Every structure is written in structure tokens, then in C-alpha cells.
Amino acid sequence: MPGEQPSNEEEQGVSEGEEKTTEERPVEEKPVEKENPVIPLELIVSRIIDGDTIVLNTDERVRLICIDTPEQGEAGYQEAKDYLTSLVLGKSVLLEKDVSEIDMYGRLLRYVYLEDLFVNGELVKKWFW
Numbered sequence: 001m002p003g004e005q006p007s008n009e010e011e012q013g014v015s016e017g018e019e020k021t022t023e024e025r026p027v028e029e030k031p032v033e034k035e036n037p038v039i040p041l042e043l044i045v046s047r048i049i050d051g052d053t054i055v056l057n058t059d060e061r062v063r064l065i066c067i068d069t070p071e072q073g074e075a076g077y078q079e080a081k082d083y084l085t086s087l088v089l090g091k092s093v094l095l096e097k098d099v100s101e102i103d104m105y106g107r108l109l110r111y112v113y114l115e116d117l118f119v120n121g122e123l124v125k126k127w128f129w
Contacts, residue, residue, distance in 0.1 A: 041058065042057075042092050043056050043057065043058065043092060043093050043094070043095065044056065044057040044090065044091065044092055044093075045057075045088040045089050045090065045091055045093055046090075047089075048081055048084050048085045048088075048089055049061065050069060050071065050072065050077065050080065050081050050084075051067070051069025051070065051076075051077065051079075051080025051081045051083065051084050051123070052064045052067040052068060052069045052080070052084070052123070053107060054084070054088060054093075054112070056093075060108055061105075061106070061107040061108065062095065062107060062108045062109075062110050062112065063103055063105075063107040063108065063109050063110075064110070064111070064112055064119065064120050064123065065098055065109050065110060065111055065120060066120055066124070067120055067123050067124070069081075069084075069123075080123075083123070083126060084119075084123065087114065087117070087119055087122065088112070088114055088119060091114055092114075093112050093113060093114050093119070094112075094113040094114075095108070095110040095111070095112060095113075096110060096111040096112075096113065097109070097110060098110075098111065
């Protein structure tokens with residue numbers, strides 16, 4: 001009615017028929033966007049150990065997942081090493097991790113990509129696995 005003072009519920013914006021709640025709602029925090037201080041490192045193959053292991057410009061050794069070429073002294077060793085050399089030596093590569101991080105020798109276990117070429121798959125096509 002005109003001239004009446006609003007009730008406490010009306011002051012707080014509660015309409016007739018609504019239940020007044022006193023519980024506090026948590027304030028949603030917005031994530032703070034930070035600039036990414038990490039600069040992507042270009043990975044260049046600097047050395048070929050054998051047909052299934054490369055060394056990067058970061059000095060990390062990488063074992064190609066699912067590839068098992070002949071070891072030094074075994075038939076096919078030089079052919080496998082030469083083929084991998086022709087594919088990736090001195091070139092920029094991308095690495096993709098699978099389930100395991102490293103092998104028992106401390107090498108990174110990775111799928112290796114050279115532009116649009118899946119290097120591990122290319123070696124399988126050539127029967128180096």
C-alpha cells in the first residue's frame with residue numbers, strides 16, 4: 001500500500017511466494033590468462049645413431065616407437081641407418097609421445113613427424129621394424 005514501508009523481504013528483492021535463502025554462493029573465479037613464457041623449441045635432427053634412434057639439437061636421444069632395426073654388425077644395419085639419415089638428418093621434426101616417456105636406456109620414446117611425413121610409418125613401409 002502507498003506510504004507503507006517495504007518489508008525486509010522486499011528490500012532484499014524476494015518476491016512473495018519465493019523462499020528466502022541465506023546461504024552464500026561461491027564467487028566464481030575467472031582463470032587468469034597469462035602469456036605463455038615458453039618459446040617453442042625447433043627440434044632439428046643433428047645425428048643418426050642407427051636405423052631407429054636419432055639425436056636432436058637439444059642433445060636428447062629419441063628412439064622411434066614401434067621401430068626395431070638391425071644393430072651394428074647385423075645385416076641391414078647400414079641400409080636402415082642410411083635410409084633414416086636420408087629422411088631426417090638436419091631437418092626440423094615434431095615429436096609425439098605415446099604411453100611411455102623413456103626406455104630403459106634413457107631415450108625418449110616418440111613418434112617422429114617431418115612436415116606431413118610420419119617417419120615411423122615410413123620406416124615400417126620399408127620393412128625396418
